[in-house]
Amino acid sequence: MSDENEWVRITRADPAHSSWYIERFRAMAAAGDDLAGEARLVDAMVPRGARILDAGCGSGRVGAFLHEAGHVVVGVDLDPELIAAAEEDHPGPTWLVDDLASLDLAEHGWPEGFDAIVCAGNVMTFLAPSTRGEVLARFRSYLAADGRAAVGFGTGRGYALDDFLHDAEAAGLVPDLLLSTWSLHAHHADADFVVALLRPGVKDAASG
Numbered sequence: 001m002s003d004e005n006e007w008v009r010i011t012r013a014d015p016a017h018s019s020w021y022i023e024r025f026r027a028m029a030a031a032g033d034d035l036a037g038e039a040r041l042v043d044a045m046v047p048r049g050a051r052i053l054d055a056g057c058g059s060g061r062v063g064a065f066l067h068e069a070g071h072v073v074v075g076v077d078l079d080p081e082l083i084a085a086a087e088e089d090h091p092g093p094t095w096l097v098d099d100l101a102s103l104d105l106a107e108h109g110w111p112e113g114f115d116a117i118v119c120a121g122n123v124m125t126f127l128a129p130s131t132r133g134e135v136l137a138r139f140r141s142y143l144a145a146d147g148r149a150a151v152g153f154g155t156g157r158g159y160a161l162d163d164f165l166h167d168a169e170a171a172g173l174v175p176d177l178l179l180s181t182w183s184l185h186a187h188h189a190d191a192d193f194v195v196a197l198l199r200p201g202v203k204d205a206a207s208g
Contacts, residue, residue, distance in 0.1 A: 005099075006126040007079065018081040022059050026089070029061070037182040038120040039065035041195070042150050046071065050115035053142055055100055055135075056123030060086030060093070066118075067092045074110055076103060101131035105142055113144030120150075120182070124164065125157035132159065136171035143200050149173065152182060152195040161194055174201035 002009065011017045029035060039062045042052065050071045054063035057075030059082045067073045073093035077083050078100070086095045096108055100123075105111070117139050127135055139149050155161045165175060176199050180191035187194060 003128050003130050005078070005128045005131075011079065018079055022082065022085045025059055025061055035061045036065040038062050038118060038150070038152065039069075041182050041184070042066060042116050042118045043069050043071070045148060045150065045197075046115045051112070051144075053105075053114045053117045054093070055117055055119040055139065056121060056126070057086060057095065058082050058121055060090040060095065062118055062120055063093045063095075064090035074105070074108075074114075076100060100135045100138065101127065103138060113147060114142050115144055115147050117142060117147070117149040117151075120152050122153045122157060124151060124153045125159050129158075132164075133167045133171060136168050136173060139198075140172040140200055145200060147200065148176065149198045150195060151198065152193065154193050156192050164194070164196070168196070168198055169201075172201055173198040 025035065042062075043066060046052065048070050052063075052066050052071045052073050054066070054073060054075040057063050057077045060075055063073040063075040063086070067090070074096065075086060075093050076096045076098050077086075078098065080097045083095045083097045086093075098108070119139070124132060124135075143149060153159065168175065175196050177197040178187035179185060179195040179197075180187045180193055182195055
């Protein structure tokens, strides 16, 4: 298995991929497709005016809905073309170009904890495998004491559910609820997708 960020690999091989991705979601929005399922779940998790981190925000569809719902949103993505599209299409949130594996939100002027983190769009499976635990540990550090992270991805994309839950536990995140869709269907043994709602727990001392 490659230990490279998959999005970086894809866009290096196909420099037009980011533009295709942006235009795909613009076309879906123009057609009236529902692009806010993930955001509705997160909106239901928090009070009005919550601080929400959109981790791997892409061109901004999730963060934009949450901003319109009255939340303070910071979106982060390593692809500058996607962030430029987010800034153009969805002004209002704070959009940052950065790598989730090395992100320091305090350096960007956001030292306080977030009420929620949303990590949608298979972001966890695009990460270089060696960085997954670090990204989850950073999620843990960004959350307020009573905050929660909603992380969703296809479990057939190279990141097995058991491995993810092990990494989350080592990072100090405890699963509150496992779903098989963003529309609140219960998780089951045959599910090929997971939405994990994670809360801060006690970090495993052995993991540092």
